[in-house]
Amino acid sequence: MSDNYCCPESGKTASTVIPMVCDHSGRNEQDRSNELILCPACQKEGDHVRNVTVRHLVKKELIARAGQCDYRICMNEKCDVAYYSENLSIVFGKEDLKVPLWYKEDASPRYACYCSRITEEDVIRAVREQNLTEMNTIRKHYDPEAKCQCNVKNPTGKCCTNTFKEFIKKALAGRSNKK
Ligand SMILES: [Zn+2]
Structure with missing residues (x-):
């Protein structure tokens, strides 16, 4: 895993x-x-x-x-x-803080990945327009040089993977009932 x-x-x-x-x-x-x-x-x-x-x-x-x-x-x-x-x-x-906490109700933008500065909108776009559904593919799409520094870039100090995947799931769900 x-x-x-x-x-x-x-x-x-x-x-x-x-x-x-x-x-x-x-x-x-x-x-x-x-x-x-x-x-x-x-x-x-x-x-x-x-x-x-x-x-x-x-x-x-x-x-x-x-x-x-x-x-x-x-x-x-x-x-x-x-x-x-x-x-x-x-x-x-x-x-x-220098960056918004993605889960606070008024957060803008909502970062899925703080290391590569990929927002929820970026994830949605990658899923809907590029048909990308894997976190690492999406990350590379926006940031080919992506380096993980979650320990100091993510406000929780932990890896952003779970949040990122939640955003992908949301984007996929939104795709099927067309906005
Ligand atoms: Zn509190």
């Missing part, structure tokens, strides 16, 4: 894409990645995101505020919070 993913080692540790400011200090004092920590705004459970991912995605002037700690990402489409630190002392709203 792993060879269907765009990241050779999906979910594994980051490779060095740009210098990782926080890596010399080692891990957090305690690993809280399995702990349940709720979003301070909507009280829904957030997914663990490493500090390096957050640093790559918040606006330049906010990077210093991100500190060294790990974060949670709020996956609630209606909530304005993007990231919150595990001790809840730092919160970044979705407008604090």
Whole structure:
């Protein structure tokens, strides 16, 4: 199954894409990645995101505020919070990021792949006009040199494969009942 993913080692540790400011200090004092920590705004459970991912995605002037700690990402489409630190002392709203979070209800554009900047519209076009239905074919169609950097480009820090496939599925479904 792993060879269907765009990241050779999906979910594994980051490779060095740009210098990782926080890596010399080692891990957090305690690993809280399995702990349940709720979003301070909507009280829904957030997914663990490493500090390096957050640093790559918040606006330049906010990077210093991100500190060294790990974060949670709020996956609630209606909530304005993007990231919150595990001790809840730092919160970044979705407008604090350089890119929109694809699943938030007002996201525009909606990126299927943040590495190659392929949007939902691009996926729909590839499916309907080019008859492409495989993620990797679509990715190559738009970005022949595509390199996967999901660990720092995707806001979740994880591989975009599942989201990408959802967009393809949606595009295919829309194709049959012609818009
Ligand atoms: Zn929230």
